[in-house]
Amino acid sequence: xxxxxxxxxxxxxxxxxxLGWYLRKSRMIDRxxxxxxxxxxxxxxxxxxxxxxxxxxxxxxxxxxxLEVIVISFLIQIFSxxxxxxxxxxxxxxxxxxxxxxxxxxxxxxxxxxxxxGIFGDLGIMYAAVYTIPTRIFMWxxxxxxxxxAPTKKRAFTEGRDTSVHHRNLYRHGTFGxxxxxxxxxxxxxxxxxxxxxxxxxxLIGCTLxxxxxxxxxxxxKFITTRLSGCS
Numbered sequence: 001x002x003x004x005x006x007x008x009x010x011x012x013x014x015x016x017x018x019l020g021w022y023l024r025k026s027r028m029i030d031r032x033x034x035x036x037x038x039x040x041x042x043x044x045x046x047x048x049x050x051x052x053x054x055x056x057x058x059x060x061x062x063x064x065x066x067l068e069v070i071v072i073s074f075l076i077q078i079f080s081x082x083x084x085x086x087x088x089x090x091x092x093x094x095x096x097x098x099x100x101x102x103x104x105x106x107x108x109x110x111x112x113x114x115x116x117x118g119i120f121g122d123l124g125i126m127y128a129a130v131y132t133i134p135t136r137i138f139m140w141x142x143x144x145x146x147x148x149x150a151p152t153k154k155r156a157f158t159e160g161r162d163t164s165v166h167h168r169n170l171y172r173h174g175t176f177g178x179x180x181x182x183x184x185x186x187x188x189x190x191x192x193x194x195x196x197x198x199x200x201x202x203x204l205i206g207c208t209l210x211x212x213x214x215x216x217x218x219x220x221x222k223f224i225t226t227r228l229s230g231c232s
Contacts, residue, residue: 009118013202020206034207041200049117049194053126062123069127073134080104081142097146105139114198 023029029037084103088096106112112132116124 006119013114013118013198016199016202017206017209020203021210022206023203024207024210029207034204037200037204037207041197041204045193045197045200046113049113049125049197050129052191052194053117053122053124053129056122056126066127066130069130070133073131077104077134077138080106081138101143101146105135105143114201118198 020029024034080103084100087103088099091099113125113128116128118124120127
C-alpha cells in the first residue's frame with residue numbers, strides 16, 4: 001500500500017470516527033444505542049472478520065510468520081509485565097493498578113484490527129488476531145490480579161491457559177465449529193458481515209470519545225495511559 005492509499009484510508013477512518021462523535025453528542029445515539037453497537041462489534045462483526053481472515057489457503061511461509069508473531073507478542077507481554085512492576089512509584093494504589101493494567105493490555109483490539117485489515121487485508125487481520133492471543137492470556141491472568149485476589153498463582157495461570165485453549169480452538173477451526181457444508185453456505189454471509197467491522201468499530205470509538213470531557217483529555221494520567229497503550 002502506497003502513502004496515498006494509506007492517507008486515504010486513515011482519512012476515511014477519521015471521518016467515520018467524527019460521525020460517531022457527532023451522533024453521540026447530538027444524542028442520535030444514546031447510551032443504549034452505544035451499548036448495542038459495542039455488543040455488535042464484539043460479538044458479531046469482529047469475530048466475523050477474524051473468521052474471514054482464516055478462510056484462506058495456508059502455506060509454510062504463513063505458518064512461520066504466524067509463529068514469529070506469537071513469539072514476538074509473548075516477548076512483548078513478558079517485557080511489559082516486568083516493566084509494569086517497576087514503573088509508577090509515588091502513584092496511589094488505585095491509580096497504579098489501572099496504569100499497570102494499561103501497560104500489559106495494549107490498544108490492539110478493535111482499532112488495531114481495523115487498521116491492520118485496511119493496510120494488509122485479510123492476512124493483516126489474521127496476524128493481528130494471532131498477536132492478541134498472548135495479550136488475552138495476560139489480560140485474563142496477570143491483569144485480573146491487579147483488581148481481584150487470586151487464591152494462588154497456579155489459579156491465575158490456569159485461567160490464562162484456559163483462555164489460550166479457547167482461542168486456539170477458535171482459530172484452528174475458523175468457523176466456530178460449524179460443519180463444513182454449512183460453513184461453505186455461511187462463507188459469503190461472514191464476508192458481508194466482516195465488511196461492516198471497520199465502520200462499526202470506528203463509529204463506536206467516536207461515540208466513546210464523545211463521552212469524555214475535552215478538558216480531561218490532556219491530563220497527566222490520560223497522557224501516560226495513552227502513551228503506554230500505544231507503545232505496547
